[in-house]
Amino acid sequence: MIQIKTREEIEIMRGTCLLVGKAHAAAASQLRPGMTTIELNDLVETFIMDHGGYPSFKNYHGFPYATCISMNAAVVHGFPGKHELKEGDIISLDIGIFKNGFHGDSAYTYALGEVSDAVKKLLRVTKESLYAGIAMARSGNRIGDIAHAIQEHTEKKHGYGVVRELVGHGLGRDLHEDPQVPNYGKKGSGPKLKAGMVLAIEPMINMGVKEVVHLDDGWTVLTKDRMPSAHFEHDVCITASDPDILTSFAEIEEAEKGNANLTWSY
Numbered sequence: 001m002i003q004i005k006t007r008e009e010i011e012i013m014r015g016t017c018l019l020v021g022k023a024h025a026a027a028a029s030q031l032r033p034g035m036t037t038i039e040l041n042d043l044v045e046t047f048i049m050d051h052g053g054y055p056s057f058k059n060y061h062g063f064p065y066a067t068c069i070s071m072n073a074a075v076v077h078g079f080p081g082k083h084e085l086k087e088g089d090i091i092s093l094d095i096g097i098f099k100n101g102f103h104g105d106s107a108y109t110y111a112l113g114e115v116s117d118a119v120k121k122l123l124r125v126t127k128e129s130l131y132a133g134i135a136m137a138r139s140g141n142r143i144g145d146i147a148h149a150i151q152e153h154t155e156k157k158h159g160y161g162v163v164r165e166l167v168g169h170g171l172g173r174d175l176h177e178d179p180q181v182p183n184y185g186k187k188g189s190g191p192k193l194k195a196g197m198v199l200a201i202e203p204m205i206n207m208g209v210k211e212v213v214h215l216d217d218g219w220t221v222l223t224k225d226r227m228p229s230a231h232f233e234h235d236v237c238i239t240a241s242d243p244d245i246l247t248s249f250a251e252i253e254e255a256e257k258g259n260a261n262l263t264w265s266y
Helices: 007-028 037-050 117-135 143-158 250-258
Strands: 067-071 074-076 090-099 102-112 168-170 177-181 198-201 204-206 212-214 221-223 229-231 234-237
Touching: 007 037, 007 090, 007 102, 007 234, 007 250, 037 067, 037 090, 074 090, 074 204, 074 229, 090 229, 102 117, 102 229, 102 234, 117 143, 117 198, 117 204, 117 229, 117 234, 143 177, 143 198, 177 198
Parallel strands: none
Antiparallel strands: 067 074, 067 090, 074 221, 090 102, 168 177, 168 198, 198 234, 204 229, 212 221
């Protein structure tokens, strides 16, 4: 069942969603070659706990960490560990926070040091597709309108692979609520959007083929051809007028610009 939030609930959610962006910014300011992914995970977890939240992902269906850290050919759900970051890596960091009875959930892909023009384009186009989808997140439209806009911008216009097995979702008191929000689909299809719905819209776009494979850890998802993948995610409230983006990339982008280890202009 799709949950419609009250104005008061949406404002509580906004506070949690904005905290997710701050957690991302804290991580982005510290990303550097030689840092391990478990160090990055622990940094984010400490930030969340210090600000009165709890990591949404930790122990969720058995996931053992506070964050999902997916590098290069990993699409989503990557395990933090002892692997050291190096120049040229792209790091998709997915952070969820539970606070005051509601979840916030946002993902962002970072480029460490110099990366190829092709990778820069993948990140730029994936982020563009997120906003193309958000532009369709209006009362009276349907989920398929969001999905079609993302697919049109990434697959049809640039020839990228749009992952089918993994989708966005509703968000609120539960981390994953109805409806599912695919990144591919037909205009005018799917549930109708109504004011008070909150959606986590999250394009997961592969440079190469759309197919993915799952590792034996039961979580990590890789591109089948091992080409890079990018992931950006905003939480969006449907209103009677324009979409209301509850999360923010502003502090993340400022942290990128302030960290000489990151490529932020792509």
